[in-house]
Amino acid sequence: MTEVAAGFSMVFGVIAVGFLVGRIGVLGEDALRVLNRFVFFVALPALVFGRVAVADWSTIIAPSSAVIVTSALIVGVATSCVTRFITGTSAPGSIIAGLSSSYCNAANLGLPLAVHVLGDAAAVVPLLLFQIGFYGPLALTLLESLTGGRGLSPRVLVSTALANPVVVAALAGGVSNAVGWRPAGPVDGVVSLLAGAAVPVALIAFGISLATVRLLDSSTVSRRTLGVAVAGKNIVHPAVACLLGVAVGLDGAILLTVTVLAALPTAQNVFVYADRYGVTTALARDAAVVSTVVSVPVILIVSALLGRW
Numbered sequence: 001m002t003e004v005a006a007g008f009s010m011v012f013g014v015i016a017v018g019f020l021v022g023r024i025g026v027l028g029e030d031a032l033r034v035l036n037r038f039v040f041f042v043a044l045p046a047l048v049f050g051r052v053a054v055a056d057w058s059t060i061i062a063p064s065s066a067v068i069v070t071s072a073l074i075v076g077v078a079t080s081c082v083t084r085f086i087t088g089t090s091a092p093g094s095i096i097a098g099l100s101s102s103y104c105n106a107a108n109l110g111l112p113l114a115v116h117v118l119g120d121a122a123a124v125v126p127l128l129l130f131q132i133g134f135y136g137p138l139a140l141t142l143l144e145s146l147t148g149g150r151g152l153s154p155r156v157l158v159s160t161a162l163a164n165p166v167v168v169a170a171l172a173g174g175v176s177n178a179v180g181w182r183p184a185g186p187v188d189g190v191v192s193l194l195a196g197a198a199v200p201v202a203l204i205a206f207g208i209s210l211a212t213v214r215l216l217d218s219s220t221v222s223r224r225t226l227g228v229a230v231a232g233k234n235i236v237h238p239a240v241a242c243l244l245g246v247a248v249g250l251d252g253a254i255l256l257t258v259t260v261l262a263a264l265p266t267a268q269n270v271f272v273y274a275d276r277y278g279v280t281t282a283l284a285r286d287a288a289v290v291s292t293v294v295s296v297p298v299i300l301i302v303s304a305l306l307g308r309w
Contacts, residue, residue, distance in 0.1 A: 011109055011292065014200055018207020032212065035205040036275045039198055044269070045169035046194035048132045052173025054182055055129050063248045065126040067258045071241035072135065076102035079232040087224045092146045093280040096270065097225055099139055100287035101232025104264035106131060123257045131267075133174070137167040140273060147277045202268045209271070209285050216290075221282040226290070229266075229283065233291045234298050238263035242302075256306040263298050265291035 021027055027035075080098030083089040089097060104110060110124040144164055176182070183191050213220070241262035245255045266288040274284035 011105070011203065014203040015207040015210070018204035019211045020207075021204065022208035022211030027208070032205055032208050032275070035201055035208070036272050039202045039205065039272050040276050041165050043194050043198035043201060044272070045165040046191050047198040048136075048166055049169040049173040049176075050183065050188075050191045050195045051128060052133045052170055053176040055125070055133075055173075055177060057177070062126070064245070064250060064254050064258050065130075067241055067244045067248060067250065068127050068261060069130050071237060071244055071258075071262055072102040072104075072130070074240055075232050075237045076135075078236075079228060082228055083225050087222060087228060089222065089225050089280070092143055092277065093225075093283065095139055095142055095146070096274045096280045096284050097229045097287075099270045099273065100229040100266045100284060100291070102237055103131060103135065103139075103267050103270050104237075104261060105267040105288075105292070106261070106264060110261060110264055124261060127261050132166075133170045136269065136273075137164065137170045140164050140166055143273065143277045143279065147279065199268075202272055206268045206271055206285065206288065209275075209281070210289070213282070213285075216286055217282065221280070221286055225280075226283060226286055229287045230290050230294065233266050233287065234263065234294045238298065238302060242306075256303065259302050259306060260299055263295055263302055265295040 022031070076098040078098075079101035080094040083097040084091060084094035104127060106124050106127045110127060141164060182188075216223075216226075238259050242255065242259040245251075245258045250258065266284075268288055271281065271284040271288055274281045
């Protein structure tokens with residue numbers, strides 16, 4: 001239980017630093033935009049390329065990986081549909097809502113929890129690869145097409161995908177992996193340094209955003225849409241993952257793993273994506289904060305029910 005608390009405390013600590021930076025104003029008025037653009041155009045592509053290029057694809061060809069991928073897609077699509085057609089959210093906004101309910105904080109929370117709670121850092125690898133190599137690029141391509149006013153034709157989707165740095169990084173990493181070339185020497189050093197900045201800088205930017213706006217402000221975010229997104233992330237996603245796991249015959253530690261990973265809160269990357277396209281940034285920010293707080297008791301309950309403690 002202390003390991004779970006330690007994993008969350010690291011995230012809250014860096015966000016708190018960002019909050020103080022935002023309050024003091026040491027980085028200037030344009031800090032949030034600049035930091036988010038740095039993450040989106042530089043650090044995140046380096047992270048995506050580095051992870052995909054060295055990935056062991058055999059680790060994702062397993063029933064547990066299928067559960068992780070399928071549960072995220074089911075919850076993400078369902079949340080997008082509910083927020084689009086029931087709560088009246090715009091099409092781009094519904095994509096952000098879908099991501100908020102299914103895109104997990106796998107890097108800076110998933111890895112510590114995989115080590116300390118699940119006992120295996122490799123457990124989070126399939127989730128990381130799915131999110132940074134496919135799910136994120138797919139959502140960004142859709143956002144680019146929708147916000148650019150060019151529709152969703154196959155030609156537009158392809159052209160916008162190739163213009164997106166994260167998508168290009170994922171494709172480049174996949175090609176590198178397929179041909180057997182791995183970053184080495186100075187190239188590996190540069191990629192690793194830039195990739196290492198993605199998570200902390202995203203958290204700092206997130207903290208700055210909390211210092212400059214009012215959290216849970218009904219004038220900037222629909223409470224119904226936020227409620228759907230948070231419920232999807234903290235309740236529906238782990239429940240779907242658990243049920244799918246049981247359906248394919250998972251049990252014991254493997255079932256615990258897929259359920260805990262699904263119970264992880266919304267990743268700060270969703271806020272970076274929303275800010276990049278100017279779409280429902282308040283929803284992405286508030287969903288990340290609320291889901292992170294709620295995920296603490298949820299993960300503890302899941303672990304207790306599935307026999308970890």
